[in-house]
Amino acid sequence: MFSLTISFNLHPNQERIQNNIEMLATMVDQSKPGWTRRPFTSWYKEGRAWLKQQMEQAGLQVSIDAGGNLIGRLSGSEEHLKPIMIGSHTDTVTGGGRFDGIIGVIAGIEIARRLQETGTTLRHTLEIVDFTAEEPSEFGISTIGSRSMVGNLTAEMLERTDQTGLVLDEGIRMIGGNPDEIYETARKTGDVSLYLELHIEQGPVLEQNNMKLGVVTGIVGIHRYRVIVEGKPNHAGTTPMNMRFDALTGASELVLELENLCKFTYSDPVVGTVGKFTNEPNGANVIPGRVIFELEVRSIDSEIIENIMSSFSKYAALVAAKRQLDISLDNLSKSDSIRVLPDVQDKIAAACSATGKTQYLPSGAGHDANQLASIAPVGMIFVPSREGRSHCPEEWTDFAEVALGVEALARALINFDQDYIERR
Amino acid sequence: MFSLTISFNLHPNQERIQNNIEMLATMVDQSKPGWTRRPFTSWYKEGRAWLKQQMEQAGLQVSIDAGGNLIGRLSGSEEHLKPIMIGSHTDTVTGGGRFDGIIGVIAGIEIARRLQETGTTLRHTLEIVDFTAEEPSEFGISTIGSRSMVGNLTAEMLERTDQTGLVLDEGIRMIGGNPDEIYETARKTGDVSLYLELHIEQGPVLEQNNMKLGVVTGIVGIHRYRVIVEGKPNHAGTTPMNMRFDALTGASELVLELENLCKFTYSDPVVGTVGKFTNEPNGANVIPGRVIFELEVRSIDSEIIENIMSSFSKYAALVAAKRQLDISLDNLSKSDSIRVLPDVQDKIAAACSATGKTQYLPSGAGHDANQLASIAPVGMIFVPSREGRSHCPEEWTDFAEVALGVEALARALINFDQDYIERR
Numbered sequence: 078m079f080s081l082t083i084s085f086n087l088h089p090n091q092e093r094i095q096n097n098i099e100m101l102a103t104m105v106d107q108s109k110p111g112w113t114r115r116p117f118t119s120w121y122k123e124g125r126a127w128l129k130q131q132m133e134q135a136g137l138q139v140s141i142d143a144g145g146n147l148i149g150r151l152s153g154s155e156e157h158l159k160p161i162m163i164g165s166h167t168d169t170v171t172g173g174g175r176f177d178g179i180i181g182v183i184a185g186i187e188i189a190r191r192l193q194e195t196g197t198t199l200r201h202t203l204e205i206v207d208f209t210a211e212e213p214s215e216f217g218i219s220t221i222g223s224r225s226m227v228g229n230l231t232a233e234m235l236e237r238t239d240q241t242g243l244v245l246d247e248g249i250r251m252i253g254g255n256p257d258e259i260y261e262t263a264r265k266t267g268d269v270s271l272y273l274e275l276h277i278e279q280g281p282v283l284e285q286n287n288m289k290l291g292v293v294t295g296i297v298g299i300h301r302y303r304v305i306v307e308g309k310p311n312h313a314g315t316t317p318m319n320m321r322f323d324a325l326t327g328a329s330e331l332v333l334e335l336e337n338l339c340k341f342t343y344s345d346p347v348v349g350t351v352g353k354f355t356n357e358p359n360g361a362n363v364i365p366g367r368v369i370f371e372l373e374v375r376s377i378d379s380e381i382i383e384n385i386m387s388s389f390s391k392y393a394a395l396v397a398a399k400r401q402l403d404i405s406l407d408n409l410s411k412s413d414s415i416r417v418l419p420d421v422q423d424k425i426a427a428a429c430s431a432t433g434k435t436q437y438l439p440s441g442a443g444h445d446a447n448q449l450a451s452i453a454p455v456g457m458i459f460v461p462s463r464e465g466r467s468h469c470p471e472e473w474t475d476f477a478e479v480a481l482g483v484e485a486l487a488r489a490l491i492n493f494d495q496d497y498i499e500r501r
Numbered sequence: 502m503f504s505l506t507i508s509f510n511l512h513p514n515q516e517r518i519q520n521n522i523e524m525l526a527t528m529v530d531q532s533k534p535g536w537t538r539r540p541f542t543s544w545y546k547e548g549r550a551w552l553k554q555q556m557e558q559a560g561l562q563v564s565i566d567a568g569g570n571l572i573g574r575l576s577g578s579e580e581h582l583k584p585i586m587i588g589s590h591t592d593t594v595t596g597g598g599r600f601d602g603i604i605g606v607i608a609g610i611e612i613a614r615r616l617q618e619t620g621t622t623l624r625h626t627l628e629i630v631d632f633t634a635e636e637p638s639e640f641g642i643s644t645i646g647s648r649s650m651v652g653n654l655t656a657e658m659l660e661r662t663d664q665t666g667l668v669l670d671e672g673i674r675m676i677g678g679n680p681d682e683i684y685e686t687a688r689k690t691g692d693v694s695l696y697l698e699l700h701i702e703q704g705p706v707l708e709q710n711n712m713k714l715g716v717v718t719g720i721v722g723i724h725r726y727r728v729i730v731e732g733k734p735n736h737a738g739t740t741p742m743n744m745r746f747d748a749l750t751g752a753s754e755l756v757l758e759l760e761n762l763c764k765f766t767y768s769d770p771v772v773g774t775v776g777k778f779t780n781e782p783n784g785a786n787v788i789p790g791r792v793i794f795e796l797e798v799r800s801i802d803s804e805i806i807e808n809i810m811s812s813f814s815k816y817a818a819l820v821a822a823k824r825q826l827d828i829s830l831d832n833l834s835k836s837d838s839i840r841v842l843p844d845v846q847d848k849i850a851a852a853c854s855a856t857g858k859t860q861y862l863p864s865g866a867g868h869d870a871n872q873l874a875s876i877a878p879v880g881m882i883f884v885p886s887r888e889g890r891s892h893c894p895e896e897w898t899d900f901a902e903v904a905l906g907v908e909a910l911a912r913a914l915i916n917f918d919q920d921y922i923e924r925r
Contacts, residue, residue, distance in 0.1 A: 280739025313774035314865030315704025329753035350737035441738030
């Protein structure tokens with residue numbers, strides 16, 4: 078087994094990382110709250126132009142692929158080895174923060190700079206990717222660039238139009254992509270040795286546990302349902318309590334039961350949420366006649382999700398019978414979970430532990446890694462999010478913590494480059 | 502004590518009542534669902550013109566008072582006795598039915614016709630009133646005409662504007678009223694001997710109990726509160742169940758507790774409802790950060806309401822502490838209940854029992870009687886509402902049941918005219 082030298086020569090430059098993050102934070106739509114850089118806008122293009130410059134200065138050969146992904150490439154010494162890819166995204170949600178996605182791209186560029194500065198040549202070719210439009214978009218899809226890279230962006234999706242009238246196909250062309258070539262140029266299983274991503278946790282776990290680094294065990298699968306609770310809208314004054322068919326009180330029991338079911342201890346963590354909830358007719362003096370709500374359950378173990386939904390659905394039938402309501406559950410979507418391979422987890426854990434206090438945890442949110450997982454092993458490192466906040470102006474990670482994440486990512490990269498991939 | 506003749510000579514004409522109701526149902530805004538005759542519209546004026554004709558044909562002397570109330574007057578034989586008033590309204594909610602309010606006005610006119618046809622002269626002057634705009638209006642007030650009659654319509658209210666830009670003051674002038682004279686002509690305590698109103702129940706109690714007539718024991722008071730449940734809007738995927746501050750699950754506990762508290766047995770009936778309920782930010786993958794809802798509790802006994810709200814408020818504090826949420830309760834309004842005097846109830850009960858199967862019950866909704874109660878004793882008779890429906894196109898009462906209501910009202914009128922009032 079390869080053994081590292083004691084001094085870690087890719088130690089990143091924290092000040093430079095901070096400057097980079099702050100620079101991108103200036104290229105935003107000032108008319109929006111927080112830091113807003115929606116894909117296909119002038120601010121996005123401005124950010125991309127600046128990133129391209131950074132990549133070039135770091136000695137990377139820059140190109141834009143068919144899906145509009147910005148890729149900086151550094152050739153490795155062993156041509157037969159497929160590239161290791163480090164990526165994330167620089168688009169934000171509206172009113173978002175300065176860290177989500179951004180630190181992953183900056184991390185890749187910083188590592189390239191340190192490779193250049195230390196005269197280090199990797200065995201594998203290294204690709205640093207700023208994926209197109211990762212966040213939920215007005216086109217009704219997320220991870221547009223990474224979908225495209227693995228051939229998961231359908232012709233139908235390309236024809237979708239956002240609220241401004243922009244067709245996705247045109248948007249991708251505007252940033253230098255060529256949708257006509259997405260399918261012939263898509264990466265296939267084996268084309269990438271390993272995909273690595275550094276990201277903010279977007280949750281409170283690392284901070285609460287006083288940890289600096291998280292080894293991602295997988296990305297949860299999400300099952301979403303629409304629940305319709307149908308009662309009778311009656312006069313709130315003239316209908317006695319025992320003659321009501323109140324959709325809201327029925328729905329309230331369901332909301333609490335979902336919480337209840339998800340609070341049990343399972344072999345893997347699970348979360349369940351009712352996020353959307355609409356009451357009808359919503360008059361101060363009318364007994365609610367209908368409630369429509371959307372629930373989701375997330376876990377790495379889809380069997381746990383299925384068990385919870387089975388219990389929930391039985392409970393809903395009981396509530397319907399007891400209250401004489403009609404309750405229907407419709408599945409809206411089921412996304413599969415991604416499991417990080419145990420040996421990838423362990424190697425990342427070793428790199429993280431050599432850098433700072435580390436724990437294992439699942440990712441509750443989706444990432445570009447979800448898409449890359451369909452063609453390559455993936456690994457992710459999390460750094461803490463203050464108060465677990467994300468997708469809001471308050472999103473924050475100390476720059477020292479970001480630098481620790483970049484350091485851990487660099488260690489992991491070197492380990493994988495030297496040891497892991499050749500064994501596959 | 503005066504004793505009635507065995508044969509009841511004011512027995513109403515059911516067919517004529519039906520024709521009248523059906524005729525008014527033709528004078529509606531056809532562009533709206535159900536039967537819609539909003540106040541101050543052309544349909545309302547058309548209905549009023551037709552009612553005036555009916556009143557005149559019934560031998561009533563017709564006038565419009567300062568608040569735009571249409572009044573048909575029949576002089577009694579004893580001038581020193583203050584009038585007995587029978588009233589209700591002919592405006593409807595948008596998308597409403599054919600019975601709410603309308604049957605009370607038609608009942609009064611039918612009784613006047615029967616008095617005329619049988620050559621009966623009452624001791625008291627009789628006034629039949631179609632009150633202006635009883636239903637909740639775009640001006641943010643209801644019972645506009647009866648408010649005006651008792652001097653409860655303020656100058657501020659008269660200046661309010663509806664969505665079409667109409668000022669209430671102008672609306673009242675449009676139908677023949679004169680707002681300048683509302684205060685000097687307002688009726689005062691003692692100016693009316695008794696106010697009687699026939700109305701549909703708008704609830705399911707009579708039908709469920711297989712009763713034909715209801716003696717109203719009072720009109721409930723209503724206490725309304727706005728409740729704000731403040732949590733933290735976090736990512737539904739990345740925030741573990743035990744690190745959440747979910748406003749929706751907290752609010753759900755409150756909704757169920759209100760139902761619970763109102764289902765106890767109290768000395769008077771009570772109902773509690775959460776009708777309006779809004780979830781924020783209402784995103785499928787965001788833990789609800791804030792829920793705002795409005796609750797109301799109704800009972801004839803305001804002490805019961807206060808006790809329920811005191812228990813509810815303690816429970817809310819427990820939920821707030823347990824879930825680390827901020828929960829605030831703000832009182833929006835407290836309307837006083839109206840109690841029908843026991844001797845008025847009994848006299849009405851005697852008239853009803855002589856007519857059909859009768860029970861006592863409170864009115865869960867407000868009526869013009871609420872306003873009249875501030876200057877005179879009031880009494881109300883209810884007839885059944887099919888499935889308890891009201892304020893909707895499905896609102897229905899069999900014409901035979903309406904006729905029973907008119908008959909009971911006529912009996913009560915004669916009893917009061919002969920016996921009751923003179924003792925006061």
